[in-house]
Amino acid sequence: MNTADLGLPVAVPSTALFTDHYELTMLQAALRAGTADRRSVFEVFTRRLPEGRRYGVVAGTGRVLDAVENFRFGADELDFLRRQGVVDEPTLAWLADFRFRGDIHGYPEGEVYFPGSPILRVEGSFAEAVLLETVVLSILNHDSAVAAAASRMSVAAGDRPLMEMGARRTHELAAVAASRAAYVGGFSSTSELAAGFRYGIPTIGTSAHSFTLLHDSERDAFTAQVDSLGRGTTLLVDTYDVTEAVRLAVETAGPELGAVRIDSGDLLLMAHRVRAQLDELGATRTRIVVTSDLDEYAIASLAAAPVDAYGVGTRLVTGSGHPTASMVYKLVARAESPDPAAPLVPVAKKSLGGKTSIGGRKWAARRLDEQGVPEAEVVGTGEVPAELSGELLQVPLVRGGEILGREPLDTVRDRHLAARSRLPLSAMQLSRGEAVLPTEYV
Amino acid sequence: MNTADLGLPVAVPSTALFTDHYELTMLQAALRAGTADRRSVFEVFTRRLPEGRRYGVVAGTGRVLDAVENFRFGADELDFLRRQGVVDEPTLAWLADFRFRGDIHGYPEGEVYFPGSPILRVEGSFAEAVLLETVVLSILNHDSAVAAAASRMSVAAGDRPLMEMGARRTHELAAVAASRAAYVGGFSSTSELAAGFRYGIPTIGTSAHSFTLLHDSERDAFTAQVDSLGRGTTLLVDTYDVTEAVRLAVETAGPELGAVRIDSGDLLLMAHRVRAQLDELGATRTRIVVTSDLDEYAIASLAAAPVDAYGVGTRLVTGSGHPTASMVYKLVARAESPDPAAPLVPVAKKSLGGKTSIGGRKWAARRLDEQGVPEAEVVGTGEVPAELSGELLQVPLVRGGEILGREPLDTVRDRHLAARSRLPLSAMQLSRGEAVLPTEYV
Incomplete structure (x- = not known):
């Protein structure tokens, strides 16, 4: 059968009309x-x-x-x-x-x-x-x-893992190809399920601000997430007040909490503050993930910060300029x-x-x-x-x-x-x- | 049946994995x-x-x-x-x-x-x-x-038609959606067949430099093209020497020649020269199409030039920055x-x-x-x-x-x-x- 694999759940016929x-x-x-x-x-x-x-x-x-x-x-x-x-x-x-x-x-x-x-x-x-x-x-x-943008980001990130999260900022099928290219360039995982389906790239993700806002309190949201996804999950801590959220996160999941994610604000400052707070709370192995409008320069600027992983979206899938x-x-x-x-x-x-x-x-x-x-x-x-x-x-x-x-x-x-x-x-x-x-x- | 139309020759199942x-x-x-x-x-x-x-x-x-x-x-x-x-x-x-x-x-x-x-x-x-x-x-x-980039280009072009030619500079399926969006923004046609197939957008195109280079002479190439596509075709005149090519184009197709296309060089200067030459040769109704790395600013800069249509590729499908x-x-x-x-x-x-x-x-x-x-x-x-x-x-x-x-x-x-x-x-x-x-x- 004449089929083409375009990153879809199934193969579809012919690439011949992608032609001038x-x-x-x-x-x-x-x-x-x-x-x-x-x-x-x-x-x-x-x-x-x-x-x-x-x-x-x-x-x-x-x-x-x-x-x-x-x-x-x-x-x-x-x-x-x-x-x-x-x-x-x-x-x-x-x-x-x-x-x-x-x-x-x-x-x-x-x-x-x-x-x-x-x-x-x-x-x-x-x-x-x-x-x-x-x-x-x-x-x-x-x-x-x-891939070229991904490679530069991967140089900037050194040994820290990079997660591709750009599906929402590019065409829905370009997103699948972008995940693939990002992986070639040195990324470790993708947020997008179709890229996992098609190319076997590990997919990742836990929750967005909407999940916190859905619940009557941040405590309810964190409890719901930990109940369902386990203590190893990543809790998003910047919906309201970061310090309060980190406290609540460790209270909810215990020191086994997998990671916290920061998606806004001054990431350098926040990463240092949050690391200190996590350590003080005994969550010394809880990782810090940052994900706010990163590019290779922002990643490099965080090299000395206590960041454990980067999530990159827009700038990656648009080739960083x-x-x-x-x-x-x-x-x-x-x-x-x-x-x-x-x-x-x-x-x-x-x-x-x-x-x-x-x-x-x-x-x-x-x-x-x-x-x-x-x-x-x-x-x-x-x-x-x-x-x-x-x-x-x-x-x-x-x-x-x-x-x-x-x-x-x-x-x-x-x-x-x-x-x-x-x-x-x-x-x-x-x-x-x-x-x-x-x-x-x- | 559960199918999705993604600009392909056929519908394919499900958009559900285009999801984080x-x-x-x-x-x-x-x-x-x-x-x-x-x-x-x-x-x-x-x-x-x-x-x-x-x-x-x-x-x-x-x-x-x-x-x-x-x-x-x-x-x-x-x-x-x-x-x-x-x-x-x-x-x-x-x-x-x-x-x-x-x-x-x-x-x-x-x-x-x-x-x-x-x-x-x-x-x-x-x-x-x-x-x-x-x-x-x-x-x-x-x-x-x-669409936003297309709209600005369409403002700059005024009444002159805009042709979308960017398929080769973006993901093959993003290209189909880009043709559609360009049409919404004011473009008239597309080079890409899949966009014609899916959305009924008029498709256009005649020949590239490779066609001229394939033949033993520019004369052979123009003759082959006019024999096959008719005198109303658009001949590409900048493979070797533009002045010689324009002369040859009118000699080959006669004053009924549809258009000439210029794809490199100083378009403002060339358009004036080519128009004068065409008029001198009696090809007063032969149109001039320009297609070299245009964006809304380049289009605007040609407003006073004798240009009849613009073909836009890279800058359109990448949202003009x-x-x-x-x-x-x-x-x-x-x-x-x-x-x-x-x-x-x-x-x-x-x-x-x-x-x-x-x-x-x-x-x-x-x-x-x-x-x-x-x-x-x-x-x-x-x-x-x-x-x-x-x-x-x-x-x-x-x-x-x-x-x-x-x-x-x-x-x-x-x-x-x-x-x-x-x-x-x-x-x-x-x-x-x-x-x-x-x-x-x-």
Whole structure:
């Protein structure tokens, strides 16, 4: 069955309409001109990182593989295209049989990237490769933007766990993908059930202010919560007066109280006060969770505070100021004729207003210095220099239409944490700066 | 059948897991405490508009209604919750029977809003109303953010049509909702096929740079496109040299050429040059479409240029700097006991660090001055003053679980354009400023 997993409780048919109209009109014109089956190479890259960022994080690759596998035009899709006159009958007939049979290579998911890094390379006929443009970019641009923000937050948090809580501040399905990307970037858990359902990410949460307000008193609310969720629960202590609530929380749950959560106010000040009060009450193992409009800077500013975990919402799911990764999908080489044996010719748009592309099918490697620390992202079109042949970044993801590159999300997360930790130390600075590795073209 | 329409080629089951874990643990604790069926009123509002914005745009209400209708826990969802130990068996049993049976009122979709405007009010038992929090906020926060950006762009564009082209820069399903929200805000069309499929929004598009690069020459590419799509097509003229491409475009298609598209460079300069060249070549009716990283300011800067249509991508789907509308869903009143006859009591969290809420079930009206121009957003909790009773903003959307408020998207779009045009003229300024109407609480 032709199904796509979109983070829903069930799979649903086809990703083929997550596509711009012009991909299909180009297909129609190329079919008619006899150029649709020219062998073509498209590459995904970004011309620059978001201002001040030191590195990017490849995320969404696993979702791209699902989208490619399920990119089929069924009866409903074809009827729509016919009814709207999007394309002609020969094109509809071609689409009815379509499945991607080309090759895809790319940076493994979780890897870091820099301006010009060819993070995905799609090869096949022009027809089959051009069709994937929109959905591939949608996924990579969204997921990589969230993962990059998550990674910076995770650097700022150090060993303290980060909880993703942003579902309410982004589109309901973008939220599921955002939880996944946040996990890749170093988060530990999510508030959102669909992300737990789909990706097995641990879900967390206990109560909101509304639960306290529902009851006749804070005492009633805390008692109700502890009765139901146990003493290990997290009580929200900033509905009325924090000091009184902390006192009441320990009185209600005892020193076994799992945690208290603070969701407003001066978190630095409050964390110190609440820690002192908890310790005084004997609740020395009760943890403090903070969750109020955090970003990487706010997290870093709490490094010396007695905080045990951070919950992050809005700023995470919106990429902390950069909600899209600005990746593009460009034709970089194609054959001169539909003859399958015709050689590939590099192509590129002429630069105008900074929209530079470099033609040619590219390899990429990360050059190490004598200490084994990466010193440059090397991108080339010709022979790979012998000294770089062990440092190549791209791996096969799809071969002849067959999906090869699926892997568990924990593998992806571990890869990211490892790749990040190998970077020069300045990559970990939150302050604005240039990409931590220069990109060299050879 | 229990299905939800998410902008996909087909409907899929249930929106119930687009929900934060804590909604369910609160439900469990309240069920056990006997407080779950206390009559409760939740309201959706925002504490402030994005910095500098003059008004907000309510968008997503129609999608909220679909989400509410399809918020059901089926076997897959319940199995997941049981397996993960999210809630206990009595709660699972309660969820298995759940459907929302309460009432929802709200600002009609497309209406403008201001800080504190109660744009949605959900009434029912605490249990049924709290469950909807996450998905309601996801939808309204995303869609309203995009619609607000679209509305400003549409003000800047005046009578010239705006085309939404941002699918590749946002999550693949957020893209479908973004097209819808952009249409509400005043856009005319979308590049994305799924948005055409789901919402009947006109889809547009012809070709990308890759199509030109695929062919042996620009002439071959233009010929292929015109042969297939007709002389009325839009040719992309900035792959190599714009002047040469415009010459070639008119030579290929004749003066009947529909349009040329410029996607890079200095658009103001280029538009003037290209217009002069087209006129000189006799292609006086060939239109000029521009599409390079536009936002409301870039659109406004082209007001005096000979541009016929704008295509907007990244900045639209990311809310032009404000990708979420920062709406919250707050318990504002609840009964003191589960007795259905118990009166409602206003409740509110104590203000701490600016998180102000005002308790009580609210009405809202837009007070007009003597000229009939709105002068204030009036929000109140008591009796509606007689002079405002004709200006009330909220309408019934759901009654006893039955969806009342469905309407065609064109009705919503027309409502927005009318509501916007009634605002004081300063609402149309792009420059930063305060909300164009003050919010008064009575």
